[in-house]
Amino acid sequence: MQRLRRDPKELVEAARGGDRGAVARLISLVEEGGEAARDVGRATYPLSGHAYTVGVTGAPGAGKSTLTDRLISRARAEGQEVGVLAVDPSSPFSGGALLGDRARMQEHATDPGVFIRSMATRGHLGGLSLATPEAIRVLDAVGRPLVLVETVGAGQTEVEVAGAADTTMVVLNPGWGDALQASKAGLLEAADIFVINKADRAGAGETERDLEFMLHLSSPPDEWLPPIVRTVATTGEGTDDVWDAMARHRTFLDEHGLLERRRARRLAQEVREIVAHRIELRARAISAGPEFDRILQDVVDRRLDPYQAAAEILARLDQ
Amino acid sequence: MQRLRRDPKELVEAARGGDRGAVARLISLVEEGGEAARDVGRATYPLSGHAYTVGVTGAPGAGKSTLTDRLISRARAEGQEVGVLAVDPSSPFSGGALLGDRARMQEHATDPGVFIRSMATRGHLGGLSLATPEAIRVLDAVGRPLVLVETVGAGQTEVEVAGAADTTMVVLNPGWGDALQASKAGLLEAADIFVINKADRAGAGETERDLEFMLHLSSPPDEWLPPIVRTVATTGEGTDDVWDAMARHRTFLDEHGLLERRRARRLAQEVREIVAHRIELRARAISAGPEFDRILQDVVDRRLDPYQAAAEILARLDQ
Numbered sequence: 001m002q003r004l005r006r007d008p009k010e011l012v013e014a015a016r017g018g019d020r021g022a023v024a025r026l027i028s029l030v031e032e033g034g035e036a037a038r039d040v041g042r043a044t045y046p047l048s049g050h051a052y053t054v055g056v057t058g059a060p061g062a063g064k065s066t067l068t069d070r071l072i073s074r075a076r077a078e079g080q081e082v083g084v085l086a087v088d089p090s091s092p093f094s095g096g097a098l099l100g101d102r103a104r105m106q107e108h109a110t111d112p113g114v115f116i117r118s119m120a121t122r123g124h125l126g127g128l129s130l131a132t133p134e135a136i137r138v139l140d141a142v143g144r145p146l147v148l149v150e151t152v153g154a155g156q157t158e159v160e161v162a163g164a165a166d167t168t169m170v171v172l173n174p175g176w177g178d179a180l181q182a183s184k185a186g187l188l189e190a191a192d193i194f195v196i197n198k199a200d201r202a203g204a205g206e207t208e209r210d211l212e213f214m215l216h217l218s219s220p221p222d223e224w225l226p227p228i229v230r231t232v233a234t235t236g237e238g239t240d241d242v243w244d245a246m247a248r249h250r251t252f253l254d255e256h257g258l259l260e261r262r263r264a265r266r267l268a269q270e271v272r273e274i275v276a277h278r279i280e281l282r283a284r285a286i287s288a289g290p291e292f293d294r295i296l297q298d299v300v301d302r303r304l305d306p307y308q309a310a311a312e313i314l315a316r317l318d319q
Numbered sequence: 320m321q322r323l324r325r326d327p328k329e330l331v332e333a334a335r336g337g338d339r340g341a342v343a344r345l346i347s348l349v350e351e352g353g354e355a356a357r358d359v360g361r362a363t364y365p366l367s368g369h370a371y372t373v374g375v376t377g378a379p380g381a382g383k384s385t386l387t388d389r390l391i392s393r394a395r396a397e398g399q400e401v402g403v404l405a406v407d408p409s410s411p412f413s414g415g416a417l418l419g420d421r422a423r424m425q426e427h428a429t430d431p432g433v434f435i436r437s438m439a440t441r442g443h444l445g446g447l448s449l450a451t452p453e454a455i456r457v458l459d460a461v462g463r464p465l466v467l468v469e470t471v472g473a474g475q476t477e478v479e480v481a482g483a484a485d486t487t488m489v490v491l492n493p494g495w496g497d498a499l500q501a502s503k504a505g506l507l508e509a510a511d512i513f514v515i516n517k518a519d520r521a522g523a524g525e526t527e528r529d530l531e532f533m534l535h536l537s538s539p540p541d542e543w544l545p546p547i548v549r550t551v552a553t554t555g556e557g558t559d560d561v562w563d564a565m566a567r568h569r570t571f572l573d574e575h576g577l578l579e580r581r582r583a584r585r586l587a588q589e590v591r592e593i594v595a596h597r598i599e600l601r602a603r604a605i606s607a608g609p610e611f612d613r614i615l616q617d618v619v620d621r622r623l624d625p626y627q628a629a630a631e632i633l634a635r636l637d638q
Contacts, residue, residue, distance in 0.1 A: 041624045042627070045621060045625075048621075049621060264615070264619045268611075268615050271625050271629055271632070272602075272606040275602055275632050275633060276606075278633055279599070279601075280598075280599075283591075283594055283598050287587075287590070287591040287594055296583070299590060300582075300583045300586060302364060302365050302368060305365075306364075306593055307357055307593060308361070310597060313594050314597055
């Protein structure tokens with residue numbers, strides 16, 4: 001129990017020394033949100049900015065976990081330490097445990113070079129789109145040079161979460177219309193790399209052609225054109241190609257000075273979201289209480305119209 | 320052209336004297352938003368609060384327009400004047416004209432006791448959920464005792480718009496799963512009256528039983544239990560029953576003192592939305608410009624974490 005009471009600064013020090021329990025505790029504090037999460041942020045932020053982050057998204061059942069598992073093995077073969085966040089917006093609990101369908105990843109659980117954590121928001125009011133970058137910075141600050149962020153589904157939140165990485169990978173399967181679905185879900189714009197997993201199934205060629213067609217329609221020719229890689233994650237086929245595509249995209253970002261620019265843009269977006277969120281909370285607080293009730297009575301009695309009432313309330317916000 | 324330049328107060332006076340062009344112009348000003356819409360609000364709000372409003376929502380093709388048309392005829396048979404707003408969130412333009420599929424309603428177009436207007440948001444930044452109550456107040460202030468608000472679809476906005484009426488009517492069709500769809504769309508909670516239109520088709524009985532079952536699950540027994548009325552709007556069958564259900568609901572609200580309470584709650588909600596919207600605009604303005612760029616540079620350089628940066632920006636909001 002004493003460990004739980006250690007402050008974030010101490011936890012960060014312990015985590016950097018290899019204490020996995022401290023890493024887990026730091027991420028739990030992020031999930032819980034509030035002041036403790038702010039303390040974690042203050043302790044980790046100055047130490048962060050070194051990890052390369054890769055987001056993995058796509059429809060449920062596409063094989064994201066299996067592919068992520070393969071990429072972990074590939075990173076370990078290079079001697080690289082890796083942190084993995086499995087983000088599930090549909091679940092309010094992570095319990096810090098591995099998700100049920102991540103049994104395969106458990107092979108890595110005893111490897112000190114690998115840290116895997118599922119991630120939910122237990123109390124973080126900003127939701128996963130604000131909590132995930134904080135959790136990434138924990139893994140970054142404690143010294144993981146590579147962080148993989150796998151999302152469970154491909155909804156709006158998942159795409160936002162996975163898209164807020166240095167390299168975003170979208171996993172599809174062969175099948176009529178899968179490329180079109182990806183386009184509708186906004187994955188075409190989010191993807192730096194497309195993976196057609198289960199490529200031993202019928203239709204892989206057609207899906208690749210559809211994707212290529214839509215990519216050529218949407219991308220200016222001088223920018224990064226997302227490569228399309230075929231894999232069979234269950235056998236490991238194609239993992240090296242995905243790994244190479246990741247490396248090529250990283251080199252591309254570096255050589256064009258895009259990595260720093262992208263990261264700055266993401267930070268700007270994050271700051272804006274925090275500001276908007278804080279203001280929303282404040283507006284909610286103002287729109288309640290006796291003074292609000294008094295102003296509202298004037299509206300009901302037709303002495304003030306709703307816009308005049310809003311102006312009165314906003315004038316109080318400024319005091 | 321001179322008529323267009325008249326100020327809202329003059330327009331309201333003309334509209335109350337029977338000038339239909341002035342009514343149309345007032346609603347156009349509401350659609351456009353901005354200061355002109357505020358002026359309209361200041362002129363109409365003190366005169367409003369007398370009209371009874373009925374929202375009509377449901378999936379596209381359910382027969383809402385045809386039913387609304389029947390209700391207009393029914394109101395006219397009672398000698399009641401009526402205003403109709405056809406709200407279409409999917410269209411940015413109304414042009415003040417009747418929508419294409421509202422040909423039937425055009426029969427009423429020459430009746431001075433009927434005023435029909437389709438409604439979109441051309442410039443109103445608060446969207447239809449804020450523009451619609453303002454437009455209703457125009458019709459209310461110029462003396463329409465009954466205002467029908469028909470929405471084109473049954474999306475979130477449409478349900479909100481139609482739900483912001485004194486009586487909300489949800490139009491379904493017979494068919495397997497239609498009741499379940501209504502429940503998923505949140506229509507079960509929004510509805511004061513259910514209409515099963517096209518009730519001459521197979522499955523009307525089953526849809527009614529499904530609805531009853533779900534209503535009994537969700538409603539406390541001592542409150543208003545939404546009646547389920549069967550209609551064939553194309554022939555007019557059942558229109559009287561819908562009309563009677565509307566009257567019964569109105570009486571119920573009156574007798575239980577709920578009408579004033581509901582209206583006060585809606586006004587409170589409207590004021591809150593305006594406040595939130597105004598604050599959002601202000602936050603957007605703050606999250607841009609040279610000062611934001613300077614703070615962001617501190618974030619990029621790791622001198623401030625994103626939450627500290629947000630706090631600095633919010634401190635400026637308070638100045």
